[in-house]
Amino acid sequence: MTSTERLETLLREFPGVLRSALARRVRGRPGLDLDELEQEARIRLWKALEGEKTIEHPPSYINRVAATVLIDALRRAQVRGESVPLDQVGEQFVSASELANPQRRAESRELISQIDQALATMGTDSADALRLYLQGLNTTQVAALLNWTEPRTRNLIYRGMERLRGELRGMGVSL
Amino acid sequence: MENDERLREIFQIAHDPGDDRSTCPSSEALARLAAGEASAEDRAVIARHLMSCSACSTEFREAAELPHRIHKSPSGKIRPFARVASFALAAAALLLLFIGGWALSLLRQNHDLSSQLAQSRGMRPVATDGSEVEQLRRESARQCERIARLEAEASRPAAPTVVAPLPGAPSIAASSVAASFVNVPIIDLDPSAVLRGESRDEREVAFPSGAAMATLILNTRVSARYDDYSVTMTDRSGNVLWTSSGLIRSPDDTFTLMISKLPDGHYKLSLAGLRGGKKVPLESYAIRIRSVGSARSNR
Numbered sequence: 001m002t003s004t005e006r007l008e009t010l011l012r013e014f015p016g017v018l019r020s021a022l023a024r025r026v027r028g029r030p031g032l033d034l035d036e037l038e039q040e041a042r043i044r045l046w047k048a049l050e051g052e053k054t055i056e057h058p059p060s061y062i063n064r065v066a067a068t069v070l071i072d073a074l075r076r077a078q079v080r081g082e083s084v085p086l087d088q089v090g091e092q093f094v095s096a097s098e099l100a101n102p103q104r105r106a107e108s109r110e111l112i113s114q115i116d117q118a119l120a121t122m123g124t125d126s127a128d129a130l131r132l133y134l135q136g137l138n139t140t141q142v143a144a145l146l147n148w149t150e151p152r153t154r155n156l157i158y159r160g161m162e163r164l165r166g167e168l169r170g171m172g173v174s175l
Numbered sequence: 176m177e178n179d180e181r182l183r184e185i186f187q188i189a190h191d192p193g194d195d196r197s198t199c200p201s202s203e204a205l206a207r208l209a210a211g212e213a214s215a216e217d218r219a220v221i222a223r224h225l226m227s228c229s230a231c232s233t234e235f236r237e238a239a240e241l242p243h244r245i246h247k248s249p250s251g252k253i254r255p256f257a258r259v260a261s262f263a264l265a266a267a268a269l270l271l272l273f274i275g276g277w278a279l280s281l282l283r284q285n286h287d288l289s290s291q292l293a294q295s296r297g298m299r300p301v302a303t304d305g306s307e308v309e310q311l312r313r314e315s316a317r318q319c320e321r322i323a324r325l326e327a328e329a330s331r332p333a334a335p336t337v338v339a340p341l342p343g344a345p346s347i348a349a350s351s352v353a354a355s356f357v358n359v360p361i362i363d364l365d366p367s368a369v370l371r372g373e374s375r376d377e378r379e380v381a382f383p384s385g386a387a388m389a390t391l392i393l394n395t396r397v398s399a400r401y402d403d404y405s406v407t408m409t410d411r412s413g414n415v416l417w418t419s420s421g422l423i424r425s426p427d428d429t430f431t432l433m434i435s436k437l438p439d440g441h442y443k444l445s446l447a448g449l450r451g452g453k454k455v456p457l458e459s460y461a462i463r464i465r466s467v468g469s470a471r472s473n474r
Contacts, residue, residue, distance in 0.1 A: 002387060004436045008466070021241045036411045039440035043410055046438050060210055067206035067238035074234055075202065076412070079194065112189035115182065128226060134186035135225060135232035141239055144211065145222040161179060 003050035010045065010058055017059075018042065021066045031077030041069045111173060118167035126160040133157045187229035199231050200224060209238035358383040361390045364444070366458040377461040382436050384468060393430040393446055397457045400424070401448030404457075406432060411441045420449065437464050 011018070018041050019034070026032045044065050048055065055061045115134075119127045125146075132142045143153035192199065200208075200221050207213045208221050225232045360381060367376040380389050393406070405420035416437070422430045430446065444460040 004387065004438070007438060025237055025241060033411075035440075039411050039438065040414070042438035042440065043414075043416070060212065063241055064203075064206045064210045064212070067209050067241055068202045070237055070241065071202035071205055071234040073412075074237060075196065075230075078230065108185050108188060111185055115186060128222075131186075131226035132222070132232070134183050135190070135229055136183055136187060136236055137225075137232060141236065144239075145208075145218060145225065147215070147218070164182070 003046055006049045007042065007046045010049070010055070010062075011042070014059060014062060017062055018066055021063065022070060025070055029077075031080060032073050037066075037069050037073055040073075041065050044069065111168075114168055114171050114173055115164070117171070118164050121167065122160060122163065126156050126163075129153055129156045130160040130164060133161070187232070190227055190229040190232075192228050192230050196230065198224070199228060202234070205231060205235050206238050209235055209241075358386040359388050359390060360386060361392070362462075363392045363394065364460040364462065365394050366396060367443075367461040377441065377463050379463045379465055381465050381467045384466075387436045388433050389436070390431065390433050391444070391460075391462075393432070393444065393458070393460060395424075395428050395430070395446060395458050397448070399448065401450045401455065401457075403449040404430060405447050405449060405454070406430070407445045407447070408434070409443050409445065411443075416442070422446075436466075439465050 019038050022037045022041070023034055026034045026037060041062075045062065048061075048065075119130060122130070128146060129142055129148075132145060133139070137145070139154040139157055140150055142148075142157065143150040146153065148156075204213070204217065204221060208218060213221065221231075221235075225235060360383070362378060362380050364378055365376065380391070382389060403420055404422040404424060405418060406422055407418040408416045410416060419432070422432065424430060441461070441463050444462065445456060446458040446460070448455045448457050
């Protein structure tokens with residue numbers, strides 16, 4: 001069986017998964033083209049099969065290829081300046097204009113320094129969980145990264161955020 | 176909660192690495208982590224990095240939020256390679272049965288023929304000791320065994336002979352060569368008019384079922400001559416799939432090359448001239464590769 005036939009068999013076994021997996025992340029995002037990503041993912045799968053690679057668990061492998069392609073596309077889009085995911089919170093692009101404002105930028109810089117100070121007063125576990133949470137990860141993702149249970153992580157983040165807000169209020173930061 | 180969002184937003188902007196991603200983990204490493212397949216050591220290292228890199232955190236989140244529960248098609252109850260293996264076993268068993276049955280019928284036929292021969296010869300009585308008949312029977316049995324052995328050898332898969340691959344093409348086992356070289360499409364390509372990265376003159380290269388190769392004829396309008404010519408194939412994202420030099424320009428200003436079948440999609444071939452160590456882009460050809468069901472249905 002040639003690599004092309006193996007690819008076709010693999011994709012027939014898991015119909016539409018690449019496209020549907022990517023479609024959810026690409027929809028409405030500037031700089032990301034679904035057809036382009038799907039083709040790139042197919043080529044990567046084909047190359048893996050061409051190299052006689054044995055795919056132990058096809059669903060996770062397809063998923064990982066889709067994830068790799070998506071990350072690469074995000075990186076390319078960012079380099080081209082077509083997509084600024086960091087400024088995209090919810091459905092609004094909020095921060096680009098703020099960053100252009102020197103006064104707001106200085107305020108943000110001061111605030112981040114205060115956040116860092118507050119985090120430094122906490123235990124390592126709480127500070128690590130909070131840093132990941134502040135980077136936008138949810139409690140399940142933080143738990144998986146730190147190899148903790150989700151309830152423990154949720155609890156640490158909940159109490160940590162309470163404390164962080166209190167520390168910042170103590171520093172005169174109004175939130 | 177709103178305050179949390181505000182804090183998160185500021186935290187992420189402050190930890191934006193900008194264009195310097197030199198210390199960031201590879202996309203493959205992030206994807207592996209998002210799929211829960213990273214080692215404990217890698218997980219700890221990357222988690223530490225994510226705490227201070229909002230770009231990687233965003234990418235990790237995007238990858239982690241891809242749907243992880245991927246299901247098989249309802250019809251695909253057996254894994255493809257297992258299905259192929261079971262088909263091969265069944266085919267081998269059928270072949271053995273067929274050869275065995277055939278050998279038996281030949282034995283019986285030979286036995287009958289030798290009996291008839293013996294009888295016809297005897298208008299005279301068959302040798303009383305039956306030695307002649309017995310000898311014929313043994314001979315026919317030997318012949319049948321030989322036929323069966325030759326059949327078995329012929330049905331055994333030959334050691335795969337590898338055909339030299341084309342640039343970027345997969346190696347092809349000799350057993351699949353016959354199938355690979357039938358229904359080979361031949362496509363005449365004119366240079367594309369490229370407008371803002373999108374080609375207006377995309378040409379479809381349809382691969383009928385069983386075809387693994389296509390012959391492309393590249394036409395050029397460039398009159399200048401070069402020492403050598405090269406062609407590069409890229410995918411839609413501009414990733415180079417393969418490049419090859421040594422193309423010969425025909426008197427009709429065409430170049431011929433054979434490509435292996437690639438996954439369906441849009442590709443670009445770029446022709447360049449080489450002179451004095453410099454590479455001059457000459458033409459580009461936009462193609463769309465498409466698999467079609469069967470040669471017959473494609474009419």
